[in-house]
Amino acid sequence: MQNIHDYVRQTAAAAKQAFYDMGAAATAQKNAALLRMAELIKQNSSAIAAANAQDMEQAAAKGLEPALLDRLKLTESVVENMCEGLRQVAALPDPVGEMDEFRLRPNGLQIGKMRVPLGVIGMIYESRPNVTIDAAALCLKSGNACVLRGGSEAFHSNMAIAGLITQALRENSLPAAAVSLIENTSRESVGVMLQSADLIDVIIPRGGKSLVERISAEARVPVIKHLDGICHVYIDRAADAQKALDIAFNAKTSRYGTCNTMETLLVHESRAAEILPPLAAKYAAKGVELRGCARTRAILPDIQTASSKDWDTEYLAPILAVKVVESLSEAIVHINTHGSGHTDSIVTESYTDAQTFLRTVDSASVMVNASTRFADGFEYGLGAEIGISTDKIHVRGPVGLHGLTSQKWVVLGNGQTRE
Amino acid sequence: MQNIHDYVRQTAAAAKQAFYDMGAAATAQKNAALLRMAELIKQNSSAIAAANAQDMEQAAAKGLEPALLDRLKLTESVVENMCEGLRQVAALPDPVGEMDEFRLRPNGLQIGKMRVPLGVIGMIYESRPNVTIDAAALCLKSGNACVLRGGSEAFHSNMAIAGLITQALRENSLPAAAVSLIENTSRESVGVMLQSADLIDVIIPRGGKSLVERISAEARVPVIKHLDGICHVYIDRAADAQKALDIAFNAKTSRYGTCNTMETLLVHESRAAEILPPLAAKYAAKGVELRGCARTRAILPDIQTASSKDWDTEYLAPILAVKVVESLSEAIVHINTHGSGHTDSIVTESYTDAQTFLRTVDSASVMVNASTRFADGFEYGLGAEIGISTDKIHVRGPVGLHGLTSQKWVVLGNGQTRE
Structure with a gap:
């Protein structure tokens, strides 16, 4: 030969x-x-x-x-x-x-x-x-x-x-x-x-x-x-609670091994006490392990502590990192710092918060009130896909x-x- | 420091x-x-x-x-x-x-x-x-x-x-x-x-x-x-003679040091005897040195012989390689083989030849009846340009x-x- x-x-x-x-x-x-x-x-x-x-x-x-x-x-x-x-x-x-x-x-x-x-x-x-x-x-x-x-x-x-x-x-x-x-x-x-x-x-x-x-x-x-899929859902101060529960649950649990699965959940501090407990119950019923920041653990004391490594991890598994943030801008900084530029979603009823998120989150797909799991070629109507690019040039x-x-x-x- | x-x-x-x-x-x-x-x-x-x-x-x-x-x-x-x-x-x-x-x-x-x-x-x-x-x-x-x-x-x-x-x-x-x-x-x-x-x-x-x-x-x-600018003008069998003379002259002589300057002229065999002599006279008056293939030299016996290296050279100087081709498809193969994917132009009155050239020449700019010298951001109406890409992805x-x-x-x- x-x-x-x-x-x-x-x-x-x-x-x-x-x-x-x-x-x-x-x-x-x-x-x-x-x-x-x-x-x-x-x-x-x-x-x-x-x-x-x-x-x-x-x-x-x-x-x-x-x-x-x-x-x-x-x-x-x-x-x-x-x-x-x-x-x-x-x-x-x-x-x-x-x-x-x-x-x-x-x-x-x-x-x-x-x-x-x-x-x-x-x-x-x-x-x-x-x-x-x-x-x-x-x-x-x-x-x-x-x-x-x-x-x-x-x-x-x-x-x-x-x-x-x-x-x-x-x-x-x-x-x-x-x-x-x-x-x-x-x-x-x-x-x-x-x-x-x-x-x-x-x-x-x-x-x-x-x-x-x-x-x-x-x-x-x-x-x-395509490298990582470290996708986020951010539950905004102006989130509809039911949409937040549905989207955060779906984005994590509909499949664990896909790149568009949520790996970190961010919650505005004004909504954490209301939304985290029922959401944690849903995850627990599904066997999802939560790892939270100190403020999350103040609300959900039984969960693991998230280490700094968790914010940068694509679990591809029934594990979710959870962080309480002070503001929309803290959420955006967190996503631009720790995310992989794949797909990130905000749950909000605020027009202005939605616009700010769409403009300033530097990811291939930015979403409002939708599960990150929709990020694929078939769902986007491309008819087929050869992959999902996390690069910034060309596509x-x-x-x-x-x-x-x-x-x-x-x-x-x-x-x-x-x- | x-x-x-x-x-x-x-x-x-x-x-x-x-x-x-x-x-x-x-x-x-x-x-x-x-x-x-x-x-x-x-x-x-x-x-x-x-x-x-x-x-x-x-x-x-x-x-x-x-x-x-x-x-x-x-x-x-x-x-x-x-x-x-x-x-x-x-x-x-x-x-x-x-x-x-x-x-x-x-x-x-x-x-x-x-x-x-x-x-x-x-x-x-x-x-x-x-x-x-x-x-x-x-x-x-x-x-x-x-x-x-x-x-x-x-x-x-x-x-x-x-x-x-x-x-x-x-x-x-x-x-x-x-x-x-x-x-x-x-x-x-x-x-x-x-x-x-x-x-x-x-x-x-x-x-x-x-x-x-x-x-x-x-x-x-x-x-x-941007790497090379080895740009071509192809004078088609169906070229208008005056447009061919004007464009071929302008594409070479309006400036020598620019990347959108023509470096090789291709001429259909059926038009070479008619167009090359008056064109060569114009180039001679301007001090442009011609280097031709054997068939070009049969018409213009006084010019230099082009070596195979000439087809791959960006002269950035008053030098022009000239080749007589048998067909549009030979011209296209030559351009796709020896060109740098920058800018190439066909001179023709044939609708079908123009369409074929536009579709199959694999260059960043493909032109019909226009000087290659137009390939720049200001001429294209971009308002400004940061360079001219000869890459194929992104831009x-x-x-x-x-x-x-x-x-x-x-x-x-x-x-x-x-x-």
């Missing part, structure tokens, strides 16, 4: 060429390929299941944790969701080539913008083989080529799925290299991708925090990433088709020259 | 705090500060001139090249332009807080986007002290704080200007650290900025290619950069106020929770 460096570089170069070749692809052609992928996956579900069983067996033999095994498993419903996802992406409007913001300049030039793909997207991910199809679908629809580097534990599943993607592309006269799976799952293959800024336009890592941190630290290619929050595109300038003249 | 690492980190941390404090700044307050800066610079022009004379003297003693000395010099007209630039930025609409793209979701949530500053912008630049005021103005107006690291050769000029900026901020109750000049011009201070991703949200380098390359290679902070082409902002999601609910 050729060396890993050359193999990855050649794969990325082929993807780059496929990206240019796709410049001429019609929307109907891309949609037909997506729908064909759904058909092929359905038809070949037993072959996919067999490949997945092989991965599961090896993973179990290696002693992979149950949570990881769970993510690796392609159940019937996961496969059906993959097909449904493909159909949904096919049904979304094609963003490529959209023009807007045109203005007429005094010299007669018409100057505006056209939405265009980014180019080649490098996806680096772990476990879940369904990411292979989700990423392929979103990249293809948005006119990008992609280089997919899945984890070793999902190798056979990813290969089986990638083979069907290639077939669907070929049958629809699209370049097979538009979706290229790196068939080498060594650490080195990731390293080569991260250094190939000439061939790969953006890297999107999906996986645990250590993977994402390593990729961010090493990449010479721009990265769109913030849920990343859908638009997040995989950029805008170039279009200048329409009739012979103008510059003096 | 404290060590450089701590000094730069503390300066950036103060800028971060100033960014949060500015969240509450009114547009009128920012505009008043900008107009006050213009006044102060006008009033203190002799002090600025004295500081600049000191820099010029030291630079001359060090034997700086005349071109660099020229950029360093703050003539009366450069200072007047700085003041005029401040007044223009004050007159631009404030992008911060603009909301759009709202949609009503089936559950009653109103979900849209709000335009927000990026945070702290690190500007690293050489020579031109007027960048200090341009950067400060654009960052302030867009609600960002900035950390400015100018070159050692402009130290006294930058200090004089920064002092007046600070005064104008203070007089208008804005945080002085919103515009922070790093008073240490060592290489180390740049290095600390490039590693401070926790304090600086984006780095914008302005200067020679080697500076920009070094910064891109070392930065752990996202970079918005492409001229970067104005909008390029220094991002969009966060705003979710307006009335108590919604997720099932």
Whole structure:
């Protein structure tokens, strides 16, 4: 076998060429390929299941944790969701080539913008083989080529799925290299991708925090990433008590392991004595452990004391840090200092407090009177999402088709020259 | 003096705090500060001139090249332009807080986007002290704080200007650290900025290619950069001959040292014999050296032969590479292979050829029947520009106020929770 460096570089170069070749692809052609992928996956579900069983067996033999095994498993419903996802992406409007913001300049030039793909997207991910199809679908629809580097534990599943993607592309006269799976799952293959800024336009890592941190630290290619989800709900002095109870309970308990789950609850001092006891009872019934500041513990004496580390922790578990604050501005400072810029919500009936919170909380999603759990691409109406960005440039929050595109300038003249 | 690492980190941390404090700044307050800066610079022009004379003297003693000395010099007209630039930025609409793209979701949530500053912008630049005021103005107006690291050769000029900026901020109750000049011009201070991703949200380098390359290679902070400007004009089979002559001449000769100057001319084979001789005569009269491919030299036998290196060279000089191509698609492949993704223009009367060029040339600006020289923020109506990005993510082409902002999601609910 050729060396890993050359193999990855050649794969990325082929993807780059496929990206240019796709410049001429019609929307109907891309949609037909997506729908064909759904058909092929359905038809070949037993072959996919067999490949997945092989991965599961090896993973179990290696002693992979149950949570990881769970993510690796392609159940019937996961496969059906993959097909449904493909159909949904096919049904979304094609963003490529959209023009807007045109203005007429005094010299007669018409100057505006056209939405265009980014180019080649490098996806680096772990476990879940369904990411292979989700990423392929979103990249293809948005006119990008992609280089997919899945984890070793999902190798056979990813290969089986990638083979069907290639077939669907070929049958629809699209370049097979538009979706290229790196068939080498060594650490080195990731390293080569991260250094190939000439061939790969953006890297999107999906996986645990250590993977994402390593990729961010090493990449010479721009990265769109999600790190932590330390989300807050702030119960304002002007909160409606029932909305506060409902939202604070839902934001913590509807799922524990998701990045949009609340990890710290902030309560205005004027409402703490009224709201914390019934809320604590709801959490206790659900088995949620509370860790509070001194003022919280004055009201709820039986709970643990929060250490300073708690304000910076993404528990991903039935644990919640609780802090009583003196003012809206203390809440905002706390969120901007300890939050992860993901999603934060205020519960209030005050117009001015809501406006202040929306303007000054520096997070990808800011909410009024809604559960942080709504922060995802489907709930936002994007139709699909490839991740949730906690970065500040290019795209913030849920990343859908638009997040995989950029805008170039279009200048329409009739012979103008510059003096 | 404290060590450089701590000094730069503390300066950036103060800028971060100033960014949060500015969240509450009114547009009128920012505009008043900008107009006050213009006044102060006008009033203190002799002090600025004295500081600049000191820099010029030291630079001359060090034997700086005349071109660099020229950029360093703050003539009366450069200072007047700085003041005029401040007044223009004050007159631009404030992008911060603009909301759009709202949609009503089936559950009653109103979900849209709000335009927000990026945070702290690190500007690293050489020579031109007027960048200090341009950067400060654009960052302030867009609600960002900035950390400015100018070159050692402009130290006294930058200090004089920064002092007046600070005064104008203070007089208008804005945080002085919103515009922070790093008073240490060592290489180390740049290095600390490039590693401070926790304090600086984006780095914008302005200067020679080697500076920009070094910064891109070392930065752990996202970079918005301009590398090369290898711009093309393609004279299509369906070109109007007069427009072709005018545009090709203007794109090369109106200025040689700018990044939007044409460096390679592509001509469709069916028009080469007609257009190249009169065009070559115009270039010859202006002293432009031509370097052609074999087919160009068959028509213009007296010119130099272009080597393969010429297609990848930004001359920034009265030199032009010329290539005859067989087709529009050969022209597009050449541009996507050898261009720098800056600005490329087609001269054509063919609607379909124009559309194909606009869609498939992968550059920040794509033009029809216009000189590449129009690619800049003022010509595009942005009112001002902080640079021209040849990157593909976040912002492409001229970067104005909008390029220094991002969009966060705003979710307006009335108590919604997720099932």
